[in-house]
Amino acid sequence: AQSVTQLGSHVSVSEGALVLLRCNYSSSVPPYLFWYVQYPNQGLQLLLKYTSAATLVKGINGFEAEFKKSETSFHLTKPSAHMSDAAEYFCAVSETGRRALTFGSGTRLQVQP
C-alpha cells in the first residue's frame, strides 16, 4: 500500500521568501512522485514529477523538489515566493507510471505582501 503525508495544512510566507512544502511518502516499490497545484475552483495542474531519473526535479513556475530515498521525502521548494503562488498544493505517489495517484491532504500556501 502507498500513502502520502503532507506536514502542515497551512503555510504562510512573505513575498520573496523561501517556500518549503513538506511531503513524506510510503511505498512498497520505487515510487513515482508528483506535485500538483490547485487554484480556487480549478482542477489540478502538474508542477513536477519524479520518475527515478535525477533526484532533483525542476518544475514549472520556478518550483523544484528533491527525492530523498533515505528520508522517504519529496519536499517542494521555491527560492522566492510570488503572490501568484498562493494556492493549494498536493503531493501524490503512484507505484507505477500507469496507475492512479494517491494524494496527500494538501497544503494551502498563503503569500503575504
Place this chain on the structure above:
Amino acid sequence: EAGVAQSPRYKIIEKRQSVAFWCNPISGHATLYWYQQILGQGPKLLIQFQNNGVVDDSQLPKDRFSAERLKGVDSTLKIQPAKLEDSAVYLCASSGETGVGFFGPGTRLTVL
C-alpha cells in the same frame, strides 16, 4: 491541445435524487480516472479505466455509484441515490503514454 472537459461545473440536488457527470478526456488518452475530492482533503480515486475496461474500482461505492466508458472515450459517473456525504468535487483526469494525469476543472456537487 484541448484539455479534459467536464460538465456540469456545478450541481445542487436533494438527497436521494440521482445525478450524472460527464467527462471528455484529452484526445488519444487511453486511461481515464474519476476522483472524489471532499472539502479540505486530497482527491481520492473512485475508478480507473483503460480504454473501455475497468482497471481499479475498489474504492467505488458500488451500491450507489456507477461509471461507464462505453466507447473508450467519454465517460459518465452516476450517483443514485445521493447522500449528504456525497457533496464533493468530482474530478476527471486522463493520461496517455507518459502516465502523467491531466485533470479537468471538476464538477462541484452539493447535496441538500
